[in-house]
Amino acid sequence: MTSKSSIDKFLSPPITPMKARAVKSFPIGKEWMYEPKWDGFRCLIFRDEENIFLQSRTGKSLTSAFPEIVAAFRALSAKRFVLDGELAMPTENGFSFDGLVNRLRIGSARLALEVRDSPAMYIAFDMLANSENLLGSPFRLRRKTLERFFENSVPRSSPLYLSASTEDLREVEKCGSGISDNNSTVLSPSAAMRRTGQGMIIRPLKSKIIAVPTVS
Numbered sequence: 001m002t003s004k005s006s007i008d009k010f011l012s013p014p015i016t017p018m019k020a021r022a023v024k025s026f027p028i029g030k031e032w033m034y035e036p037k038w039d040g041f042r043c044l045i046f047r048d049e050e051n052i053f054l055q056s057r058t059g060k061s062l063t064s065a066f067p068e069i070v071a072a073f074r075a076l077s078a079k080r081f082v083l084d085g086e087l088a089m090p091t092e093n094g095f096s097f098d099g100l101v102n103r104l105r106i107g108s109a110r111l112a113l114e115v116r117d118s119p120a121m122y123i124a125f126d127m128l129a130n131s132e133n134l135l136g137s138p139f140r141l142r143r144k145t146l147e148r149f150f151e152n153s154v155p156r157s158s159p160l161y162l163s164a165s166t167e168d169l170r171e172v173e174k175c176g177s178g179i180s181d182n183n184s185t186v187l188s189p190s191a192a193m194r195r196t197g198q199g200m201i202i203r204p205l206k207s208k209i210i211a212v213p214t215v216s
Contacts, residue, residue, distance in 0.1 A: 011082050011133060012046070013053050013055045014060075016059070033166070034166050038086040038123055039094070039095045040086035040089070040095060041062065041100050042084075043057075044084050045082065045084075045124075046082050047073055047079065047080060047081050054069065054070065062087065065111070066103065066120050068120060069120055069121075069122050075158070076154065081127065082127070083124045083146070084125060085124035085163065087100060088122075099118055099120075103120070121159040121161060123161045123162075123163045124146060124163060127143075128142070147162065150162045
C-alpha cells in the first residue's frame, strides 16, 4: 500500500481522474492543447519512496497485474510523484486492449510469461504532484513539469513514455509517432490518432484540477 502522508493526504489513492466528454467540434486557439486519445487503461501512478501504486479509473488497484511497470517506476531516481496516463500494450498491429484485460484474469504463474512475451508500457499525459501538490496549477505548468520529469528522470530504455501534445493544430496534420522520441521530445499526435482510432483529447491550458472527489 502507498503511504497516505508523505506527499499530501489529498493525493493518496484512490482519487477520481478527470474525464473527457465528447464534442461535435473542437475549439481552436492559443489556449488549447491537442493530444492523442490512447487505446488503453486509464491509470494513475502514485509513488512514495519505495511504495508504488497503480490505480484504475474506477479506483481499483492494477499494481499486481503490471509488475514490469512497477519495476520501471521503482528504477527512477525520482521518489515522490503522482502521474496520470494510460497503460497500453503494443503489438505489431497497434495496441491490444484485450491484452490488457487478459492481465487481470491470469494467475501469477502465467503472469511472468505474459510480462516476458507481451510487456506493457505506460504513457503519461499529466502530473498531479512531484515534490508538491500540482492540482491547483494550470495544465500548461503541469505539462512543463511532466516534460522536465521525463527529461531528468526517465531513461531511454524505460517502458515509460511521454504522450505527444501540441498547441499548434497544424501539427496534428503532420506525421509522428504519437509518443516521445527517447522519452523526452514530443512528436505530432497524428500518427497515434490513426494507429489507435481513438481520436483526440483537447485540454484548456489554463485549467486547474480544483477538486478530485474520492472514488467510493
